[in-house]
Amino acid sequence: MATTTFSGPIKAGTVREGASANVGFVVMAQSAVIDIIGASSLNQEVAVIPANSQIVDVILNVTTVSNDGTAATVAVGTSADADAFVPATSTQSLGTTHGTLDTEATDVGTSDLTVLADFTATDGDGTTGAATVTVLYIQNNNLS
Numbered sequence: 604m605a606t607t608t609f610s611g612p613i614k615a616g617t618v619r620e621g622a623s624a625n626v627g628f629v630v631m632a633q634s635a636v637i638d639i640i641g642a643s644s645l646n647q648e649v650a651v652i653p654a655n656s657q658i659v660d661v662i663l664n665v666t667t668v669s670n671d672g673t674a675a676t677v678a679v680g681t682s683a684d685a686d687a688f689v690p691a692t693s694t695q696s697l698g699t700t701h702g703t704l705d706t707e708a709t710d711v712g713t714s715d716l717t718v719l720a721d722f723t724a725t726d727g728d729g730t731t732g733a734a735t736v737t738v739l740y741i742q743n744n745n746l747s
Contacts, residue, residue, distance in 0.1 A: 611629075611631075611742050611743070612628055612629070612741075612742035612743040612744075613628070613629040613631075613742070614626050614627065614628055614629065615627065615629055628741045628742065628743075628744050629741075629742075630659060630739050630740070630741055631656075631739070631740050631741070631742050632737055632738065632739050632740075633649070633650035633651075633652070633718075633737070633738050633740075634649075634650075634735055634736065634737040634738075635647070635648065635649045635650065635720075635735065635736055636733070636734070636735050637649065637677065637720045637722060637734050637735070637736055638722060639665075639669045639675065639677060639694045639722045639724075639729075639732035639733065639734045640669065640729055640730065640731065640732045641724065641727055641728070641729055641730070642724055642727035643721075643722055643723045643724050643727065644721075644722045645719075645721045645722070645723075646682070646719050646721065647719060647720045647721070647722070648717060648718075648719060649679065649718040649719060649720050649736045649738060650717075650718045650736075650738040651715050651716070651717050651718075652711050652715060652716045652717075652718060652738060652740050653711075653715055653740075653742055653743065654711060654712060654713050654714050654715050654716075655710065655711065655712070655713065655743050655744070655745040656710075656711050656716075656740045656741060656742050656743060656744060657708070657709060657710060657711075657740060657741045657744040657746055658688070658704060658707070658708035658709075658711065658738060658739070658740045659708075659739050659740060659741060660701055660702055660704075660738075660739040661679050661688035661689055661701070661702035661704065661708075661718070661736065661737070661738050661739070662699060662700070662701055662702070662736065662737045662738075662739070663677055663679060663689050663692055663699070663700045663702075663720075663734060663735075663736055664698075664699045664700075664734060664735045664736075664737070665677075665694050665696070665697055665698055665699075665732075665733070665734045666697065666733045666734065666735070667697075667731055667732055667733035667734075668694065668695050668696055668697060668731065668732060669694040669695055669724070669729045669731065669732035670695075670729045670730060670731045670732070671695070671724045671725060671726050671727070671728060671729035671732075672725070672726035672728050672729070673725035673726045674693070674695070674724075674725040675693065675694045675695055675722070675723070675724045675725065675729060675732070676691040676692055676693055676694060676722070676723050677689070677691070677692055677694055677720055677721065677722050677723075677734060677736075678690060678691045678692070678720070678721045678723075679702065679718065679719070679720050679721075679736055680705075680707075680718070680719060680721075681707060681716060681717065681718065681719060682717065682719060684705060684707060685719070685721050687704070687705040687707045687708070688702040688703075688704055688705070688707075688708065688718065688738075689702045689703070689736075690703060691723065694722070694732060694734055709746050710745060710746045711740075718736075718738050720736050
């Protein structure tokens with residue numbers, strides 16, 4: 604299937620102005636499969652969110668458990684705040700975790716924001732594991 608790329612932001616609705624206006628921003632998404640096998644893997648790039656956007660959710664989906672001998676977690680955040688969006692969450696059970704968003708999510712600021720995932724394995728001996736991180740955001744919904 605072909606894809607189309609354009610700069611956006613995208614708005615949709617049938618009434619653009621007045622008391623009955625129903626036009627709203629389209630929620631965008633970026634996802635990445637992250638490495639949760641073996642030794643710790645820090646600063647895995649998940650997404651680059653455009654400046655002035657609003658992050659509305661960050662989702663960690665563990666689809667194959669990590670079998671690290673002791674503990675294995677994933678945190679999602681930024682280079683300045685490693686768990687700004689998802690605190691350290693076990694990858695040793697299947698599940699979907701929605702973020703507990705810090706202030707960085709309300710308005711990513713005047714520069715693009717790189718979202719990073721940190722996998723921390725206590726023993727680093729795991730041989731299984733699969734996880735995806737998805738960032739949902741509203742492009743150019745400048746709330747500052």
